[in-house]
Amino acid sequence: MRAKEVKRVRSPEDLEALRDSIVSRRDPNKPCITVCSGTGCHAYGCESVTEAFIDEVKKQEIEGKVDIKTTGCHGFCERGPITVIHPEGIFYQRVTVEDVPEIISETVVNKNIIERLLYVDPNTGQKIVYERGVPFYKKQNRLIFGNNGLIDPTSIDDYVALGGYSALSKALYDMRPEGIIDVIKASGLRGRGGGGFPTGRKWESCRRADGDVRYVVCNADEGDPGAYTDRSLLEGNPHSIIEGMIIGAYAIGSNQGFVYVRDEYPLAVRNLSVALRQAEDYGLLGEDILGSGFDFQIRINRGAGAFVSGESSALMAALEGRVGEPRAKYIHTVERGLWDRPTSLNNVETWANVPLIIERGPDWYSKIGTEKSKGTKIFSLVGRINNTGLVEVPMGITLGEIVHDIGGGIPNGKKFKAVQTGGPSGGCIPESLFDTPVDFERLTEVGSMMGSGGMIVMDEDTCMVDVAKYFLGFLEEESCGKCVPCREGIRQMYHILTDITEGRGQPGDIELLEELSRVLRDASLCALGATAPNPVLTTIRYFREEYESHIKDKRCPAGVCKELIHYSIDQDRCNGCGACLKVCPQHVISGQKKEPHTLSQDECIKCGACYEACKFDAIVIE
Amino acid sequence: MVRLTIDGREFEAGEGSTILEVLQDNGIEMPTLCYHEALTPQGACRLCMVEIAEGDRSRLVASCLFPVREGLVVRTNTQRVIQTRRMVIELLLARCPNVPAVREMAEKLGGQKPHPRFELSDEDCVLCGLCVRACREVVGIGAISFVNRGTVRKVSTPFDEASDVCIGCGACAYVCPTGAIELEDIGDTRRIGRWKAELKLKRCKVCSNYFAPEFQLEYIRKFAKLPEDFFEVCPTCRK
Numbered sequence A: 001m002r003a004k005e006v007k008r009v010r011s012p013e014d015l016e017a018l019r020d021s022i023v024s025r026r027d028p029n030k031p032c033i034t035v036c037s038g039t040g041c042h043a044y045g046c047e048s049v050t051e052a053f054i055d056e057v058k059k060q061e062i063e064g065k066v067d068i069k070t071t072g073c074h075g076f077c078e079r080g081p082i083t084v085i086h087p088e089g090i091f092y093q094r095v096t097v098e099d100v101p102e103i104i105s106e107t108v109v110n111k112n113i114i115e116r117l118l119y120v121d122p123n124t125g126q127k128i129v130y131e132r133g134v135p136f137y138k139k140q141n142r143l144i145f146g147n148n149g150l151i152d153p154t155s156i157d158d159y160v161a162l163g164g165y166s167a168l169s170k171a172l173y174d175m176r177p178e179g180i181i182d183v184i185k186a187s188g189l190r191g192r193g194g195g196g197f198p199t200g201r202k203w204e205s206c207r208r209a210d211g212d213v214r215y216v217v218c219n220a221d222e223g224d225p226g227a228y229t230d231r232s233l234l235e236g237n238p239h240s241i242i243e244g245m246i247i248g249a250y251a252i253g254s255n256q257g258f259v260y261v262r263d264e265y266p267l268a269v270r271n272l273s274v275a276l277r278q279a280e281d282y283g284l285l286g287e288d289i290l291g292s293g294f295d296f297q298i299r300i301n302r303g304a305g306a307f308v309s310g311e312s313s314a315l316m317a318a319l320e321g322r323v324g325e326p327r328a329k330y331i332h333t334v335e336r337g338l339w340d341r342p343t344s345l346n347n348v349e350t351w352a353n354v355p356l357i358i359e360r361g362p363d364w365y366s367k368i369g370t371e372k373s374k375g376t377k378i379f380s381l382v383g384r385i386n387n388t389g390l391v392e393v394p395m396g397i398t399l400g401e402i403v404h405d406i407g408g409g410i411p412n413g414k415k416f417k418a419v420q421t422g423g424p425s426g427g428c429i430p431e432s433l434f435d436t437p438v439d440f441e442r443l444t445e446v447g448s449m450m451g452s453g454g455m456i457v458m459d460e461d462t463c464m465v466d467v468a469k470y471f472l473g474f475l476e477e478e479s480c481g482k483c484v485p486c487r488e489g490i491r492q493m494y495h496i497l498t499d500i501t502e503g504r505g506q507p508g509d510i511e512l513l514e515e516l517s518r519v520l521r522d523a524s525l526c527a528l529g530a531t532a533p534n535p536v537l538t539t540i541r542y543f544r545e546e547y548e549s550h551i552k553d554k555r556c557p558a559g560v561c562k563e564l565i566h567y568s569i570d571q572d573r574c575n576g577c578g579a580c581l582k583v584c585p586q587h588v589i590s591g592q593k594k595e596p597h598t599l600s601q602d603e604c605i606k607c608g609a610c611y612e613a614c615k616f617d618a619i620v621i622e
Numbered sequence B: 001m002v003r004l005t006i007d008g009r010e011f012e013a014g015e016g017s018t019i020l021e022v023l024q025d026n027g028i029e030m031p032t033l034c035y036h037e038a039l040t041p042q043g044a045c046r047l048c049m050v051e052i053a054e055g056d057r058s059r060l061v062a063s064c065l066f067p068v069r070e071g072l073v074v075r076t077n078t079q080r081v082i083q084t085r086r087m088v089i090e091l092l093l094a095r096c097p098n099v100p101a102v103r104e105m106a107e108k109l110g111g112q113k114p115h116p117r118f119e120l121s122d123e124d125c126v127l128c129g130l131c132v133r134a135c136r137e138v139v140g141i142g143a144i145s146f147v148n149r150g151t152v153r154k155v156s157t158p159f160d161e162a163s164d165v166c167i168g169c170g171a172c173a174y175v176c177p178t179g180a181i182e183l184e185d186i187g188d189t190r191r192i193g194r195w196k197a198e199l200k201l202k203r204c205k206v207c208s209n210y211f212a213p214e215f216q217l218e219y220i221r222k223f224a225k226l227p228e229d230f231f232e233v234c235p236t237c238r239k
Helices: A012-024 A039-043 A046-059 A097-109 A156-161 A166-174 A177-187 A199-208 A229-236 A238-252 A266-281 A312-319 A348-360 A362-366 A399-406 A440-445 A464-478 A484-501 A509-523 A527-531 A534-553 A579-583 A609-613 B019-025 B079-095 B100-108 B130-139 B171-175 B214-223
Strands: A032-036 A067-071 A083-086 A090-092 A215-220 A256-262 A297-303 A343-347 A376-383 A389-394 A416-421 A427-430 A454-459 A567-569 A619-621 B002-006 B009-013 B049-054 B057-062 B073-075 B145-147 B154-156 B183-186 B189-192 B197-203 B210-213
Touching (some): A032 A039, A039 A046, A046 A067, A046 A097, A083 A097, A090 A097, A156 A238, A156 A266, A166 A348, A177 A199, A177 A238, A177 A348, A177 A362, A215 A238, A229 A238, A229 A348, A229 A376, A238 A256, A238 A266, A238 A343, A238 A348, A256 A266, A256 A312, A312 A343, A343 A348, A348 A362, A389 A399, A464 A534, A484 A527, A484 A534, A484 B079, A509 A527, A509 B057, A567 A609, A579 A609, B002 B019, B009 B019, B049 B079, B130 B145, B130 B171
Parallel strands (some): A256 A297, A376 A454, B002 B073
Antiparallel strands (some): A032 A083, A083 A090, A376 A389, A567 A619, B002 B009, B049 B057, B049 B073, B189 B197
């Protein structure tokens, strides 16, 4: 909703007065029910939970005595919908519409805890009452993400109340543009989109480049399978990104910014649009920002769904209205970018770091992390892991800590096999390298990369050749097709990997994959092609014996590749319950009740239904 | 002017020129399939890759795009360059095993046959994009463009429909390195099958020969502000 009468903020004093008036209107002891409204919780039905709260408050006649707020993503998507009752911070998970009346009457009114809605630590069996006590959050350092759970993303007042836009005020009134760049340089902030280029240096090159018009761009074209960090930031705390962009624009000398966001992120587009309008209404964006004389506009451009458009030069082509295809960047985009003007393109998460650094200073920031990787990084922790969700960790934390301590380990007692970082062009890191810290250089050393935040956990039931094939398949479809190595090279690599997984692998295939990988790295036009071999190279490096099993023995050790496995029934374990017989779509299982069953191979389509159905581990995959 | 070294020899070149331009100006041959001096370079075929030194390290760059600079050290024939070019042409050969131009290039670069492990297609187009650029940049029409992405990328008219803006000039067919664009004049009609274009030809008032598509002549006449009857007579008879 557009505020009808908004007083424009014309000075730092105005901003502080506004903040004071917002805070003074709010009673910190008034109960507030926050319902996570991130994308994960939406999938669990948070909208109807919120509506139920609103109805129930009316029904129990306590309107005005309790606030109900929908917030951005809390990160612990595995346990959604998440509801936190303030001021105590009581953490309820997997909340349903049926739970709502009890939460109001018991917890909000009578201050009693409802035990069954608490999170139970699977390792200790202990019930945890407060959000801060949940082990998932304990090892995190939620600098960028922390406010997501506290603010309604469509309320600029919520953001201002928590100190929002004070970094902008400080930048515009107490700092010179060059000084801001120095601070960002000193902080050690590096690009969170994957490349890890020092942000301060990028800004400095852009500021110094020839030209009178400059642009800043926010890259929100997050397209890695399984990654949704940028999405949750845009959805949950859009003002932090806007504030970062305005500070960056002032430092660089730009009056026009763009956010290139996937159209597949409707909530992000909506919340960002609302936030932009509110910031303009308050005089924090547009002309004469905070009365400083600095003008800056932001436009939203919605992407049409091409993964390659996340590549900076392709993104700029798309912004210009052309097909999103990369060009050679022998002349950098900071010199000649959007419409051939100096352009600084930074990722969503990078922008969100900026206000924090300005506010708290580079010394504070650079204390977090490793020697060359500073601050925190947000990952989408997904795959075969107990605690699926978004995690924000200090740089330097080890992969093992993320998987075990935050992720809560692997479900169903399975063994861990590998973790894939960096999106489709990242690499698969084995358990033996679990002590690898989250650090740009170290992740590259082990053959992977930081990427934009995907972290996919794989267990022992994962075939690494199949994984490599999956990512190459993704990239084959998403390559723009402009240059030969990427278009034709990925195609041939995919073809060879398909052969290997289907029993047609040949001696020399591994070496050919390695040679093709080298050519793709050396000769591709952009980073998509140059990094595409990473999943193949790392799986060969760490799981070579799996490739060899497929090629030489025509065997898939993980039991995944259909053409190389067959199902049978262990006669000693089968007790003839008939569960497998019932689910088999091919009717290839036979046997008398309470007698061991048999499976005929001929018509078996290896769908795995019998394996899933058997409660006695009698179905064997070989 | 900047000075640079290519394969140990010193060269002088104008600022802003590319490595490939310097090579061609000095008569040094460089394999390419997507370059034409009249068109904006694209760096699509990756055959003109050369190795440049950067401190202790080196990297491969497309010479058609890389701007020269003072002190640049370029090597065009290292093992890395040769192996890369050979693999690139083998990849193209797997796409177009029956295109003579590709086979000739492969022979020149030492990769006569596509790798036996590669999956073969039978395409006649290498997707160099010369036709697209010629139509847009030189003719100024833009009747064709790339459509789709990845392995299913192709050149076509909008929605694969018969083009209503193609003037039938044949610039696309002229620049095509593989002969994939066929242009034929039969009777009073010019046909470019690939773009589903059929254009009526103009007959010369003097010799009665068909000499160019009416649409093209009209386009040129308006563009150059020529009198209405200018193309009633063919260029040959006008002499």
